[in-house]
Amino acid sequence: MEEFEPNIIGFLCNWCSYAGADLAGTSRIQYPPNVKIIKVMCSGRINPMYVVNALQQGADGVLIGGCHPGDCHYSRGNYLARRRIAVMKRLLEYIGIEPERVRMTWVSAAEGRKFAEVVEEVTEDIKKIGPMKKIRRENVW
C-alpha cells in the first residue's frame, strides 16, 4: 500500500513566516512537500473559519504561521491570532478533532531552518493519525 501523504494547508503571514519559508527554499533545506502554502498579509487576518473550511475541503491538517510576539508588522495581529486560534483549537479538540490537525507556529524571516523542522514535525504527526475524514465534504467542488 502506498504511504499516506497528508495534505496540509499552511496559512503563513507575509512578513515573517512566509519569508521564513522562502529562506528555507533559497537555502535548499529539505523538508516534506506536504504543506501547501497560502500567503496572508498577517496571521491576524486568518479567520478561524478558514481552519474549519480547510478541514472540510480536503486538508488533513492546518498550519498557521505568524511573526514572533512583538515582531508583528502590524504590531498586534499575531497576538490577536494567538487568542483566536487558542479558543478554536480547544473547541475542535472538544468536539473530537485530533489536536495534531491544527497547529500554530512562530517563524521569523531568518528562521528557514525552524520552518523546515516545524513542517517535518507536523507532517510526521499527521501521518501517524491518518487522513481527516470526520468533517470532510462529500462533494468537493
Add this chain to the structure above:
Amino acid sequence: MVDLKNLIEITKKIISREDVKYIVGYKKGTYGFQIMPAFAYTPEDAEEFIYSPLCSKNLAVYTILEEKLPLKRGEEEDKRKIGVVVKGCDSRAVVQIIQEKGLKREDLVLIGIPCRGVIEPKKIEKMFPNQTDLIEVIENDNSEYIINIGGKTHKVPKNELLSDVCKSCEFPNPPLYDVLLGEEVEITETEEFSKINELDEKPTEDKWEYWKEHFERCIRCYACREACPLCYCKECMADTLNPQWIRRSVNLSENTAWNIMRAYHLAGRCISCGECERVCPVNIPLMELNKKIERDVKKMFDYTSGLDEEEKPLFGMFKPDDPEDFIL
C-alpha cells in the same frame, strides 16, 4: 419573589414617560406552560404583564430586533427608549451588546429582576405532557414549585425542574438596571456545569462519536441563532453567498461547521442564558459547547462576558503574556 403589583406599577410609570416607546415583558401564553412576550405601548397594556418561574425567555433579544425603517423626507428619527424586563442573564446580554456598541445605554430602560432561577420548559413538559389548559406555576419558600393542574396541586422540588444553566448561574442579579424589583438574591453555592468535564476526559474518538450523533440530527433551522440575543449580525456568515462559508446542504460536514461557527462566534460573548438549547427542535446540547468555551476563556484569559460595558471585547484585545503553550 417578584411582586406582581409592583411590576405593573413600575411598568405603567415608565411607559407613561414621554421618552419611552414601549416596554417588553412577559404575559400569559395560550396553553400549557407557555409564556409570551408582551409589548406595552400604553399603561393599559402593562396590566397583562406577569412574572413567574416559567419566564425563561431572554427578552434582551428584542432590543436588537427593533426594526429601524428608512426615514421619509422631513421625518425625524424616533429617539425614544425601549424598555425591557431583564433577569440576571438577560441584563448581562444587554451589557455585552452595549460593550460591542450594538446598542446605546441611553436608548434603553431596564427593569431588573433578581432571578431565582427559571423552569426548563423541556423538563416540565416531559413531567406533565400534553397540557391543553393554561397552567400557572409559583415558587414557595421551601424551594418547591407549586403547579396547579385541573384542580390538583403538585409540589415539585425546585431542583428537578430548574434549568441547568440556572444551577450553575453565578450572576442571578442583573449587573445593569434602572429599577430593580425586590431585593437582590443571595448567591448560593453554584453547581459546576459538570457535563463538559465528563466528556473532556474521554478519548478523542468518543468525543467525536458523541458530537457526530448530535450534529447529524441538526436540521439547520437556525433557531439557535434567532433566539440568541448576541447573534445579531446584520448578515450572518451562514447566510453569505460570497464567500459561502457554509454550504446549504444539510449533512454532517456542513452541520458541524455551522455548530462550530455558532459556538465560536459566541466565545467571550455568550452569557449562558440557555435560550439556544431551549429552542433547538432536535435537542442538541448546545450549552455544552458554549460552557466549554466559557470555561476555556475564563481559564486562559481570565475573562467573563457581560459584566462591564467599558471592557474591551475578548477577541479585540490581548495580553502579551496570553498562554501559548500550544505554539510550536
